Amino acid sequence: MNTMILERGRFDEAPPTKNAAETMVAFEQVQKTYDGRTLVVEDLNLTVRRGEFLTMLGPSGSGKTTTLMMLGGFEQPTSGRILLEGQAVERLPPERRDIGFVFQNYALFPHMTVAENVGFPLRYRSVRGGDATRRVEEALAMVKLTGLGERRPAQLSGGQQQRVALARAMVFNPKLILMDEPLGALDKQLREHMQVEIRKIQQRLGITMVYVTHDQSEALTMSDRIAVFHEGKIQQLSDPVTLYDRPDNRFVAGFIGDNNTLSCEFVGTEDGFNVVRMADGTRLLTTGASGQARSNLTMSLRPERLGLNHAERSTAENRIRARVLDKTFLGDRVRLTLEAFGGDRLVASLPSASGAAIQPESQIEMTCFAADCRTLTR
Numbered sequence: 001m002n003t004m005i006l007e008r009g010r011f012d013e014a015p016p017t018k019n020a021a022e023t024m025v026a027f028e029q030v031q032k033t034y035d036g037r038t039l040v041v042e043d044l045n046l047t048v049r050r051g052e053f054l055t056m057l058g059p060s061g062s063g064k065t066t067t068l069m070m071l072g073g074f075e076q077p078t079s080g081r082i083l084l085e086g087q088a089v090e091r092l093p094p095e096r097r098d099i100g101f102v103f104q105n106y107a108l109f110p111h112m113t114v115a116e117n118v119g120f121p122l123r124y125r126s127v128r129g130g131d132a133t134r135r136v137e138e139a140l141a142m143v144k145l146t147g148l149g150e151r152r153p154a155q156l157s158g159g160q161q162q163r164v165a166l167a168r169a170m171v172f173n174p175k176l177i178l179m180d181e182p183l184g185a186l187d188k189q190l191r192e193h194m195q196v197e198i199r200k201i202q203q204r205l206g207i208t209m210v211y212v213t214h215d216q217s218e219a220l221t222m223s224d225r226i227a228v229f230h231e232g233k234i235q236q237l238s239d240p241v242t243l244y245d246r247p248d249n250r251f252v253a254g255f256i257g258d259n260n261t262l263s264c265e266f267v268g269t270e271d272g273f274n275v276v277r278m279a280d281g282t283r284l285l286t287t288g289a290s291g292q293a294r295s296n297l298t299m300s301l302r303p304e305r306l307g308l309n310h311a312e313r314s315t316a317e318n319r320i321r322a323r324v325l326d327k328t329f330l331g332d333r334v335r336l337t338l339e340a341f342g343g344d345r346l347v348a349s350l351p352s353a354s355g356a357a358i359q360p361e362s363q364i365e366m367t368c369f370a371a372d373c374r375t376l377t378r
Contacts, residue, residue, distance in 0.1 A: 025210070088089060145160065148160070166201070262298070276375060308365075321340065334356070
């Protein structure tokens, strides 16, 4: 647990909710509009559990950053309530919410040393002298910057500056840390390293974090749960595995990772699976939403869940015949662009050894398991 201790102030704007012990944040029917007509956030109901790493993921303009800013106190909701540990905070200024914030540009003061930057929040909480020095040293140790307290931000690398911003957000022992695209300015290798480091710190301290990103792999790597935003609404709220394997709708299926979405017709059910038919008449077994007979559905299938028809996949329920349009070598994988006999385009990702002999214009039969196919109605 965090060794930094600071007496937290108490809010008296509203009585605690019944689930305050398990719930850190609750959005209740929150809406936000800037012009009185268009809702940027619509009917938002979202709970963040204590000690959870929750990521808000979505494209630009989806409402995720506005939601984070309302939680931080930098924007006010047009309607609805925001509860922090059971207390209503939607009208409280940011400095009274006991929340740490890490911005995309770090927002470090260039004229201050690293230690002064990290200790800045303590000045507003009447923590001074030896106590402040101790907390700053502990915060820098947590982010592996011990001994760099006298440097200025310009003397640090981008990754080190990001760590300073994180230390500053943690130094006053907040109940919650918000992070808005904090790794966006880093190169790929450093960004991946910092993903692991931030997650380790969060798990070690047991602190609640709400993280905003548009990077799908970042969200899948770091999160306990992910809220996928689109057009001001949460499309799905799930753990990473569920989100990837069992998307709720077409938007989530298309937004999270590579995916094949194939048109099909619902036929019926068989052995607990849906039976659908592709354009060339191929029958497939799938999980997910069903429909009325002859209704049109979309089938979602990840490229890596397609395989060649050989002995090791003899138990796969589904067969798809296709023509190879293109082949791309990606090191340990081969990416095949295919055209199913009914005209649907799809992509398969195979181990390089399996796909080595396949050439464009050849005809092949792919297999997939019913559990890896998911039909969607919306």
